[in-house]
Amino acid sequence: DRYGRGGGDRDRDRGWDDRDRRGSGGRPGEREEIVDDTIDCPIDCRGLVIGKGGARVKRIEEDTGCRVESKKELSYLNLRGTRRAIRMAKEHIASLLRVTELPPMPPAPPEGAPCAAEVPVAMDVIGKVMGYVGANIKKIQCLSGCYMNWDRAGGVMRLFGEPDVVARGKSMLLDAIEAAPEGRGGGGGAADDRGGEPANANNASGEPRDASAEVPVRGQAGFLIGRAGETVRRMEADTGASLHLDNHSQIMQITGTRDEVERGRRAVEDCIERGIRAQEEARSRGPA
Structure with a gap:
């Protein structure tokens, strides 16, 4: 049964086979082999992967094109x-x-408390520093005991805590920045201060901008970016999400609040589908 809650049907299986092929990153219309595999997941940790109402595992499926199932036993x-x-x-x-x-997250500082240090983080690496659904930056905070908050306007990570804790957190953060591949953004992230905020960032309304998603571009990187980055900037403006294309993995990284990320994901997927349809129509017409 799926997610340990109920069964599926053959039509749904066929639908996921098609989805897997579409989300594989191959050429439009190209069929890739569908295989089965497993990954260890202790029963008491299953809820962390599945999420409330299956929301997190659904996002994994949407981001990767891989179907995920669990059985209670x-x-x-x-x-x-x-x-x-x-x-x-x-x-x-x-x-x-x-x-x-990991150890527990460090407590948030009192509202209005001054930070102990600031570390600049370039927009072209912030997505890698943050990690999938904020996993990397959370790990740094948990292991160092240093609470971190992204200052969008200044483009810096703000660090809170005692001097020894802040020193440890700063060292780990600098290591993560250095390890992040530079210059792989293919136009994602317009030239504003919104790009790729890690966990604990907030928007103007105070809502955390710690949500993220990754969408394989399926050969449509150029179509997504548009002339001089026009298309990706328009999607950012329309959705409020930050978009960053990792040219190496051909994945669009989307960050923001939960609503922004959902809007951004839909916008990116719709754009990919339009690009694929345009290619298929061009092929069907043949040479001019």
Whole structure:
């Protein structure tokens, strides 16, 4: 049964087979082999992966194109999709499970409390520093004991805590910045201060901008970015989300509040579908 809550049907299975092929990152219309695999997931950690009402596992499925199933009596999850989709799903699930091994998050400072230090973080690496659903920046905070908050206007990470805690957090943050691949943004992230906020960032209304999603671009990177970045900037303006294209993995990284990320994800997926349809129509017309 799916997520340990109920059964599916053959039509849904066929639908996921098609989705896996579409989300694999291959050429439009190209069919890739669908395979089955598993990943260890202790039963008491399953809720962390599935999320409330299945919301988190659905997002993993949407971001990767891999189907994820669990059965109550089994300490692993079943995965179905292309090899690339399964690899991405495993990476996302593993990053979530690693959270269970961490110490608790440090407490937030009192409202209005001054920070102890500030660390500049470039927009082209902030998505990597944050990690999937904020896993990387949360790990840094948990291990260092240093609470961190992203200052959008200044483009800096603000650090809170005692001097030794802040020193440890700053060192870990600088290591993460140095390890992040630079210059892989293919136009994602317009030239404003909104791009890629990690956990604990807030928008003007105070809502945390700690949500994120990743969408394989399926060969439509150029269509998504548009002439001189026009298309991606318009999507950012329309949705409020920050978009960053990782050219190496061909994945669009989307960050913001939950609502912004959902709007951004839909906008990116709609744009990808338009690009694929345009390619298919061009092929069907043949040479001019």
